[in-house]
Amino acid sequence: MIRSHFGVLAIAAMVGVSACGEDKKAQAPATLTIAIGSVAPLTGGIAHLGKDNENGARLAVEEANAAKIRIGGKETAFELLAEDDQEDAKVGNTVAQKLVDAKVAGVVGHLNSGTSIPASNIYSGANIPMITGSATNPELTERGLKGVFRVVGRDDQQGPAVANYLVANTKPKVVAIIDDATAYGKGLANEVEKTLTAAGVKVLAREQGTNKTVDWKAVLTKLKGRAPDAVFYGGMDSTAGPLLKQGKELGVKAVFSFGDGACTDKMGEFAGSAADGLLCSQAGIPPQAASKKFLDAYKKRFNTDPILYAPFTYDAANLLIEAMKQANSADPARYLPVLQKIDFAGATGRISFDEKGDRKDAEMTIFTMKGGKLLPIAIIKSGKTVKYEDFVAQSTAPAADVAKK
Amino acid sequence: MDIFIQQVINGLTLGAVYAMVALGYTMVYGIIQLINFAHGEVVMIGAMVAFSVIGALAPSGLPPLAIVLVAAGCAIPVCMLVGYAMERLAYRPLRGAPRLAPLITAIGVSIILQHLAMMIWSRNPLAFPQIIKVESYHFAGATITSVQIAILAISLAMMAGLAALVYRTRLGTAMRATAHNPQVAGLMGIDANRIIALTFVIGAALAAVAGVMVASYYGIAHYAMGSQLGLKAFCAAVLGGIGNIPGAMLGGVLLGVVEALGAGYIGDLTGNVFGSNYQDVFAFIVLIAVLVLRPSGLLGERVGDRA
Numbered sequence: 001m002i003r004s005h006f007g008v009l010a011i012a013a014m015v016g017v018s019a020c021g022e023d024k025k026a027q028a029p030a031t032l033t034i035a036i037g038s039v040a041p042l043t044g045g046i047a048h049l050g051k052d053n054e055n056g057a058r059l060a061v062e063e064a065n066a067a068k069i070r071i072g073g074k075e076t077a078f079e080l081l082a083e084d085d086q087e088d089a090k091v092g093n094t095v096a097q098k099l100v101d102a103k104v105a106g107v108v109g110h111l112n113s114g115t116s117i118p119a120s121n122i123y124s125g126a127n128i129p130m131i132t133g134s135a136t137n138p139e140l141t142e143r144g145l146k147g148v149f150r151v152v153g154r155d156d157q158q159g160p161a162v163a164n165y166l167v168a169n170t171k172p173k174v175v176a177i178i179d180d181a182t183a184y185g186k187g188l189a190n191e192v193e194k195t196l197t198a199a200g201v202k203v204l205a206r207e208q209g210t211n212k213t214v215d216w217k218a219v220l221t222k223l224k225g226r227a228p229d230a231v232f233y234g235g236m237d238s239t240a241g242p243l244l245k246q247g248k249e250l251g252v253k254a255v256f257s258f259g260d261g262a263c264t265d266k267m268g269e270f271a272g273s274a275a276d277g278l279l280c281s282q283a284g285i286p287p288q289a290a291s292k293k294f295l296d297a298y299k300k301r302f303n304t305d306p307i308l309y310a311p312f313t314y315d316a317a318n319l320l321i322e323a324m325k326q327a328n329s330a331d332p333a334r335y336l337p338v339l340q341k342i343d344f345a346g347a348t349g350r351i352s353f354d355e356k357g358d359r360k361d362a363e364m365t366i367f368t369m370k371g372g373k374l375l376p377i378a379i380i381k382s383g384k385t386v387k388y389e390d391f392v393a394q395s396t397a398p399a400a401d402v403a404k405k
Numbered sequence: 406m407d408i409f410i411q412q413v414i415n416g417l418t419l420g421a422v423y424a425m426v427a428l429g430y431t432m433v434y435g436i437i438q439l440i441n442f443a444h445g446e447v448v449m450i451g452a453m454v455a456f457s458v459i460g461a462l463a464p465s466g467l468p469p470l471a472i473v474l475v476a477a478g479c480a481i482p483v484c485m486l487v488g489y490a491m492e493r494l495a496y497r498p499l500r501g502a503p504r505l506a507p508l509i510t511a512i513g514v515s516i517i518l519q520h521l522a523m524m525i526w527s528r529n530p531l532a533f534p535q536i537i538k539v540e541s542y543h544f545a546g547a548t549i550t551s552v553q554i555a556i557l558a559i560s561l562a563m564m565a566g567l568a569a570l571v572y573r574t575r576l577g578t579a580m581r582a583t584a585h586n587p588q589v590a591g592l593m594g595i596d597a598n599r600i601i602a603l604t605f606v607i608g609a610a611l612a613a614v615a616g617v618m619v620a621s622y623y624g625i626a627h628y629a630m631g632s633q634l635g636l637k638a639f640c641a642a643v644l645g646g647i648g649n650i651p652g653a654m655l656g657g658v659l660l661g662v663v664e665a666l667g668a669g670y671i672g673d674l675t676g677n678v679f680g681s682n683y684q685d686v687f688a689f690i691v692l693i694a695v696l697v698l699r700p701s702g703l704l705g706e707r708v709g710d711r712a
């Protein structure tokens with residue numbers, strides 16, 4: 001099953017590349033083929049999230065093809081070139097270069113901050129716009145690179161959001177912070193620490209694991225001796241699940257809180273009943289709060305529900321396509337200015353970018369877990385906390401107009 | 406103090422698993438001087454098979470303990486088969502080849518097994534079904550769970566069984582004779598090929614049990630879980646003296662404790678310059694220290710020329 005799927009992907013990617021090359025040679029192609037890259041880890045510990053990201057972009061591309069968009073007067077066929085960066089910066093740079101060489105018109109990705117940041121240099125150097133649907137480390141857009149965008153919030157928005165929520169609702173005196181030593185985990189943990197310290201909460205010396213650590217007993221045992229009221233972990237679900245499970249087994253009496261990487265339903269499977277009562281934040285809105293049209297289309301196409309960032313990569317791909325459409329060109333030099341000023345109603349709500357390439361007014365959502373399911377409990381937007389039910393009630397179908405394009 | 410006891414308990418549990426896996430390395434090394442780097446993957450396959458069986462039986466309404474036992478009962482023969490096939494197809498044709506050839510083959514087998522597992526069980530980390538309710542027991546301020554007790558008890562029993570097999574039975578005598586000198590053992594009427602195959606199969610059975618234990622302990626199984634575990638167990642085998650069966654048991658337990666205490670206290674001892682993220686480094690520091698200071702390991706009698 002997996003094998004055949006993988007094979008099809010590989011073949012699709014190859015066909016994409018070759019088709020692209022042939023079109024360039026032909027003098028007057030009947031259709032214009034536009035390649036869009038999608039990069040995420042498709043192997044390794046968070047391959048499930050990577051596949052989810054790819055699916056989002058793929059859905060957007062397939063819908064655009066079905067809609068028979070015309071760009072520059074020609075019928076346009078979009079091709080998605082999906083690459084695997086293995087959650088590794090070196091591999092990420094290699095596939096980024098590969099996409100640049102394949103002359104993609106734009107890139108959706110990468111998934112991780114640790115791969116997106118180095119790869120953004122390559123894309124920007126080649127004048128190819130990239131939009132990540134999930135990399136939340138602030139540094140990505142802080143280096144003044146042209147054509148680097150993100151449709152999710154940043155850690156320095158997400159970190160304070162979850163920290164403030166913790167302070168306001170758990171009222172901890174001592175908090176322990178752990179991270180997985182990745183750009184994402186560490187960056188997020190730093191932001192949480194900053195906010196907590198500013199709020200007068202005592203933060204214990206930082207503990208670290210790696211993005212492959214499953215044995216947290218030594219760290220947790222040490223922390224237990226310091227009796228924190230809350231624990232924050234910056235990392236992904238495949239390490240956060242074991243951490244939570246082992247923490248409860250050891251009898252660490254603290255509220256466990258996490259960032260978006262560990263804000264998935266998988267936490268309930270990995271940690272079992274220990275996951276009940278956790279707190280976690282997601283940059284943006286939960287997948288189930290994305291537009292109904294997107295959710296239905298995703299379910300229909302992939303026969304599963306989006307896990308985490310698919311609505312965002314879907315929007316990212318749609319933004320590229322929409323900007324090309326409005327500029328009537330797939331040439332980044334022509335459509336990049338349009339993308340910079342775009343105002344687009346996507347599956348995750350209204351999207352426009354500030355001058356750095358960050359999404360304006362990005363929402364943050366706070367979740368808890370009950371019976372193995374994530375429940376959104378609050379939405380934080382522009383520093384204001386709104387209860388989730390109130391948010392859903394007041395935002396009447398934020399993205400009913402995805403259909404427009 | 407209670408924190409210290411807790412760290413020791415954590416370390417012993419981890420060490421018991423390392424010991425079980427290290428036995429597979431050391432037995433194979435003892436008999437054909439091959440470091441079977443694919444052994445870690447056998448552990449992974451044990452965990453994965455158990456994952457599938459538990460997943461299939463969970464809705465059947467059988468008692469959870471029975472399901473886990475059936476799962477282990479399926480994982481063991483599958484791993485034995487993998488161990489046998491590995492020896493028969495990959496290593497036996499290279500018997501007598503220069504030492505480097507089977508070593509490279511072992512790395513190749515490891516990669517093949519890993520990718521086979523990725524195709525069968527997907528590349529996602531799998532949530533190992535936690536159908537047995539975990540009980541926690543407290544004593545002296547420390548906590549020990551029923552899973553930890555089971556891991557300690559099962560590995561003790563398996564190791565005792567193995568020791569009895571190797572030192573008390575005719576088969577064990579044949580194994581030791583083959584390890585000592587395969588040619589002479591052959592002259593004495595021992596079928597060396599059969600004994601070598603059996604060694605792989607026994608090691609694989611231990612690995613299967615270790616796989617089920619480690620997956621239930623952490624609640625997670627993953628196609629790449631075997632490589633790191635395998636490397637650590639290899640370090641444990643070297644620490645104890647590779648080729649030496651009691652050495653592997655001792656090395657495994659010691660390494661587990663060193664890791665737990667190291668990760669637990671390195672931050673305090675170095676003023677947080679080094680943190681607990683160095684946990685995985687301890688095994689390799691131990692490996693280097695042993696190779697430099699005492700290449701034959703703690704209990705090894707052989708000189709270091711084979712390591």
